[in-house]
Amino acid sequence: MTPFTALVLRDMRLAVRVGGGALMGALFFLIVVTMMPFAVGPDLKLLARIGPAILWLGALLATLLALDRLFATDHEDGSLDLLMMGRMPLELAIAGKGVAHWLTTGLPLVMISPVLGLMLNVELKAMGVVALTLIVGTPALTFIGLIGAALSVALRRGGLLLAVLVLPLTIPVLIFGVSAANAGIVGPEPFGPPFTILCALSLMSLVVGPFAAAAALRFGLE
């Protein structure tokens, strides 16, 4: 087993065992989506129209909140120091942590989104489109969020600071995610262009995120 897979498996194990918060993100997602009809009223037509946007916002917030402790717990028990001194490049280790985080929080969000879509009166076929955009877009959220998580552990601050730093950077992902979903459901614009740009954003954050997060950790913890 390579160090990378070992790290991914370790992080996933930690997330699903006692004290981990793997399903907390999905639960938070459920609650946010449930709150929306209370705020905008139970008008099913309106909910069907803004449903994809609600699902995207909920997924964005759930991913972000789950990121808060990503490096903090490792920093507290000292394993972050081992990762930084180990032979595996820190960038790769951070990418591994990101992958594990997405598998334990991002993927459950995508998997429960069709059920939540039914509650919002989004049609089943349309829900497939939304789930597709979410499965492509949520890795971007995780990997952009890594930067904020690294910055906040370097400064020993968390919570709101993380949201203030990361949310503006996720605007393009949100724009292209929601517009791809809307284009796939109602049109008239083609689904292809926004969807491929969403894929590009994900791939780019996959590269930029680990490097920026590693730089933040190195400069912050030296």
Add this chain to the structure above:
Amino acid sequence: MAVIDLANPTRFLSLVQRVLPWLWGAALIVFIIGLMQTFNAPDDYQQGATVKIMYIHVPAAWLGMMGWSVMSVAALGTLVWRHPLADVAGKAAAPIGAAFTFICLITGALWGRPTWGTYWVWDARLTSMLVLLLLYLGVIALYWTAEDPGRGSRAAAVLTLVGAINLPIIKFSVDWWNTLHQPASIMRTGGTAIAPSILYPLLVMALGFTLLFFALHFAAMRNEILRRRVRTMRLIQAQTLAEARA
């Protein structure tokens, strides 16, 4: 004088002492000329006198964006060359850039009310300036929360560079999303679309704003260096007091 010589804060402070009065003076003179030209500039045939808001609005927008460029160069200086003044420069530029961005948004809202009939629309340019302001506020928040100035500025430098990569993407994605604001009319292929009687005062005002930016920036850098000295002296004082008591 090479950039590396400025690593000595005392030498930098003496340079600022010499340059700053000239900068303030130049900014003042250019502003007087620019404002006189602005008053003499013709009104727009549709918008009337409200078009004069542009002479504040457009330079403020340019400098709001230039502030982030200054911070990005400073961030490179912090992370790559470890220049001791670079983090001071980055920290000093953030509130100034945020202020210019804020002025741009406010004047834009005041201009939008008579011409578009609304203070705010979710238009591409307005939204991307708002996001720029949010990014500025994020960086300032990061500087505030750091207990140790060095550590805070390195964290902020990482965020600044990530923001520098992201700003064009945000701009482009927001453009794609919705638009009402006029497209670029000065720097465009095929020459400018603005009459010289309006363009020249605008360029003079832009020069004045740029001089003001650098005057404010140098002054803020000087203040930051002095603030850090005060902090160090206080720490030493507290230490000696503690040792004397022990």
